[in-house]
Amino acid sequence: METPTTERKKVIFSAIQPSGTITLGNYLGALKNWISLQDEYRCIYALADLHTITVRQEPANFRRNTLEAYALLLACGIDVQKSPFFIQSQVCTHAQLAWILNCYTQFGELQRMTQFKDKAAKHADNVNAGLFTYPSLMAADILLYQTDLVPVGEDQKQHLELARNIAERFNGIYSPTFTVPDAYIPKNGARVMSLQEPARKMSKSDENANAYVAVLDKPEDILRKFKRAVTDSEACVRRAEGKDGINNLMSIYACVTGLTDEQIEKEFEGKGYGDFKTAVAEAVIEHLRPIQARFADFIKNKDYLEQCYTDGAQKALAVSARTLNKVMKKVGFLPKAF
Ligand code: TRP
Numbered sequence: 001m002e003t004p005t006t007e008r009k010k011v012i013f014s015a016i017q018p019s020g021t022i023t024l025g026n027y028l029g030a031l032k033n034w035i036s037l038q039d040e041y042r043c044i045y046a047l048a049d050l051h052t053i054t055v056r057q058e059p060a061n062f063r064r065n066t067l068e069a070y071a072l073l074l075a076c077g078i079d080v081q082k083s084p085f086f087i088q089s090q091v092c093t094h095a096q097l098a099w100i101l102n103c104y105t106q107f108g109e110l111q112r113m114t115q116f117k118d119k120a121a122k123h124a125d126n127v128n129a130g131l132f133t134y135p136s137l138m139a140a141d142i143l144l145y146q147t148d149l150v151p152v153g154e155d156q157k158q159h160l161e162l163a164r165n166i167a168e169r170f171n172g173i174y175s176p177t178f179t180v181p182d183a184y185i186p187k188n189g190a191r192v193m194s195l196q197e198p199a200r201k202m203s204k205s206d207e208n209a210n211a212y213v214a215v216l217d218k219p220e221d222i223l224r225k226f227k228r229a230v231t232d233s234e235a236c237v238r239r240a241e242g243k244d245g246i247n248n249l250m251s252i253y254a255c256v257t258g259l260t261d262e263q264i265e266k267e268f269e270g271k272g273y274g275d276f277k278t279a280v281a282e283a284v285i286e287h288l289r290p291i292q293a294r295f296a297d298f299i300k301n302k303d304y305l306e307q308c309y310t311d312g313a314q315k316a317l318a319v320s321a322r323t324l325n326k327v328m329k330k331v332g333f334l335p336k337a338f
Pocket of ligand 1: 058137
């Protein structure tokens with residue numbers, strides 16, 4: 001006699017900060033991938049707004065950015081029926097576990113984080129303690145959900161490594177409490193580079209707005225930005241070392257059309273960069289069109305958005321409270337009677 005076993009789906013957790021414009025780089029590098037993982041895995045997604053206040057925010061902008069980011073991620077295809085999608089500040093377990101994990105994280109470990117060093121240099125007038133302990137909050141985000149896999153970009157790998165170390169340390173002091181998460185390396189994620197300085201990552205904080213494409217940019221702006229993209233003087237569409245600009249455009253084109261490098265090289269054989277840039281721009285515009293249309297619908301419907309993020313927060317709270325309670329019991333906090 002066999003008992004039917006429904007194999008537990010692996011848990012994926014990821015989050016993005018609602019700190020302004022979401023770029024084509026965020027979308028192709030991370031979000032598109034989040035969407036495609038939703039059937040195979042138990043995905044839990046969040047807007048990491050507590051992380052965002054490590055840099056000073058203007059309240060009205062911050063509020064609007066958060067709601068817009070939520071609507072945009074829904075428009076990109078997060079399916080809240082499958083994947084709880086919540087706003088970090090609305091689930092109190094995150095800040096609670098972050099405090100506890102701070103006490104299991106060494107000052108020296110946080111001091112070694114390259115993102116802290118970079119941000120401290122960039123915001124020298126506001127090197128606050130939150131900027132320093134940012135990685136323990138991120139560890140809390142991940143560990144609360146007994147996460148198996150975390151899709152993260154290059155810039156967050158060191159933070160994930162620290163989360164693993166914190167989990168192992170806690171498990172070692174007490175007993176197995178946290179799942180130790182691994183990085184999820186996407187099968188076909190693109191690392192989208194700046195259109196103006198293609199050796200650097202595309203960033204929304206770039207002062208030159210021609211360097212990035214926002215997911216909500218108008219078609220004419222997208223076309224103009226691609227037409228101005230920095231390339232090289234070879235005038236041959238092929239992937240090669242030293243052709244950062246063309247390599248980047250090829251990756252973007254491949255990502256939105258599903259074509260391989262060879263197919264792209266063939267399509268543009270004997271054609272100039274002007275044709276190629278226009279084709280990339282048009283493919284991106286077509287790819288983003290339905291997302292932009294869905295965004296326009298969602299953002300008008302504040303009640304629906306509120307219903308989605310409230311439901312997400314309730315689900316997230318139910319799961320994360322189980323982990324937090326275990327942790328508190330192990331550490332030796334007196335159980336509360338209410
Ligand atoms: N720090 C991440 C970023 O800025 C966002 C984030 C917060 C995150 N918590 C997380 C990513 C947990 C992955 C897992 O990109």
